[in-house]
Amino acid sequence: MSLFDKFLPIQKARNNLLKSGVNPFHVTVENILSPTEAIMNGRTTILVGTNNYLGLTFHPDCIKAGQEALAQEGTGTTGSRMANGSFLSHRELEKAIADFYGAPYAIVFSTGYQANLGVLSSLAGPGDTILMDGDSHASIYDGCRLGGAEIIRFKHNDVADLEKRLRRLGDRSHRTLIVVEGIYSMLGDRAPLAEIVEVKKKYGATLVVDEAHSLGVLGQHGRGLAEETGVEQDVDCIVGTFSKSLGSTGGFGISFHPEFEFIRYTSRPYIFTASPCPSVVATTKAAIRIIQDRPELRRRLWTNAHQLYDGLLQSGYSLGAEVGPIIAAMIPTKELALAMWQELLENGIYVNLMIPPATPNGECLLRCSVSAAHTEKQIKKIISAFSKLPDATQNHTHPSHVQPEAIIN
Amino acid sequence: MMSYSDILPQLFDTLKPFTKEGFRLKEKTELVAELGLDSLQVMQVLLKIEDQFDISIPLNNLPNIRTVQDLGQEIEKLLKG
Structure with missing residues (x-):
């Protein structure tokens, strides 16, 4: 037994994640373009998981x-x-x-x-x-x-x-x-x-x-x-x-x-x-x-937050109870959450994947953080990408390219 | 003041719904290892016990609570103040 043996379960979990294509907890922002856009996996991606609420970076x-x-x-x-x-x-x-x-x-x-x-x-x-x-x-x-x-x-x-x-x-x-x-x-x-x-x-x-x-x-x-x-x-x-x-x-x-x-x-x-x-x-x-x-930045942030919250709600997602710059879609299982997270990324949308034990009540979340710097068009794109995912509230089907058994645990 | 011997049977009653059918709780039963409770269930059990005995179990003391006996002794200690 060595001190390093304690990392073996983490290594196993990480390797399982890698089998699904990408590690959601080790992504690389290849080139940051603006508060709301970056190149990730060679693709221009809208960032909705930055906490960059007023877009001041x-x-x-x-x-x-x-x-x-x-x-x-x-x-x-x-x-x-x-x-x-x-x-x-x-x-x-x-x-x-x-x-x-x-x-x-x-x-x-x-x-x-x-x-x-x-x-x-x-x-x-x-x-x-x-x-x-x-x-x-x-x-x-x-x-x-x-x-x-x-x-x-x-x-x-x-x-x-x-x-x-x-x-x-x-x-x-x-x-x-x-x-x-x-x-x-x-x-x-x-x-x-x-x-x-x-x-x-x-x-x-x-x-x-x-x-x-x-x-x-x-x-x-x-x-x-x-x-x-x-x-x-x-x-x-x-x-x-x-x-x-x-x-x-x-x-x-x-x-x-x-x-x-x-x-x-x-x-x-x-x-x-x-x-x-x-x-x-x-x-x-x-x-x-x-x-x-510039208090208008805050007003812009709230307009964007309402637009995204309403859009995701209308797309059938279960969300946190309060409208605000943090909008978390609750997904029934971590396998499904990972598959959805990955599909969003492939469609040029980066959100935060949050799974237990980092989350309350064992929830699996696709967590969005809205920015005042998001344009209306970007928010529409985000909603559209979410609405095209398999409906998390209706069924538990996985996108065909993801092997559920190969995911976490 | 409630003593350990008064606390123990109440503790067994509270823990029973969290055990698999036929499992016999003993003083030396390990709460996580033997009952297979995950972290959420541990929280639920603790909340129930805290209300039952009107105590708050500090997070600092949790690492020392492994068995039913440890938990009973902690409750006794907290009730004594």
Whole structure:
């Protein structure tokens, strides 16, 4: 027995996937053409699985800002902010994201994943309790583990279950961190934030909202679900990422609590990693300006989301309950989901294939993420490609070129 | 306060619907390996037990719960607070 033997089952599953023609978890974007198009397998493909909600990855202002920063500040920072110092541009980015939220305190992290690790592990440690939504992203699970707090899951979006568990904690509820997401990444549903805020206040707990998928998407100014729900002042801390609607990389936490600043001194994912490189900081700052100056991007995103949701619904697909930029078609089996995913790709449409254990309730999903940059024509093409697939809601037939028994497991 | 010996028969009753016909649950029965529960079923079982005993089982403790006995002892510990 060697340490490497544990990879044998993964190797077997991967090899089975390859027999079906292509590995959906290892695709190559041969040439990225725009926020919504790329060359994949030598073919021009419409991208509907990017989380590029506002389509800013090719925005000329962002590209110009990045190029200037590269020329003026170099390619990287070569170390952490605590050891090497902060570049002025790191401070400016922190001010930009704090001002965007109207919050006094902001900390920038090198990735969104690290933002959750850094904030959650610092806020709740040994002797504290975390109540997290069961459908939370892996970075939330990992951040909770890193801090050493006691971790309890509550049923996804079930405020009664959350309250029951707060009650069970007794006095410990005052040292409890509740963690939820603005929009959940798999099915695109939102946290019932007004009710969550109510129970949080009733039991004296602390609330963190991860707005990774809702920043730039929800709220009058695009600040996310807390803004849309009108509870920003009752949320203790917001975490988010620059890598989705802002088209960059990096993450952040913002708060109204002055103590939040001290996370810089306690957060290992902040201290022991290289700070964001100057070009990334510059493109992020430019993107924050754009989402403030151009609310029409958000309106365009929602028009596209409605068009795709309605189109897929009319084509007979079972979708997540809420219309939004994440639209997930639920497919009865993973064999069928893989076959459909592959056929979509062959027809020039790239969506995300999501299968258990990454999905809630063991669902198999063809997950679409809509962009403001999609044209009406592209959305029509996507709907048309979906509608030509064997009807997932009516039968379980497989496209003839796929051997179901050769697929996963 | 409920003790382990009070908890065990209740636990057997709750777990019974998750076993194959004719399977006899014992204290040493392994929940995943012997009952063949997948991760979704484990979640369902835990939710049921948590409500039954009005407790929350922390995720941190799950790796140490392999058998019915482990689960019973965890419940006893949590009930004691």
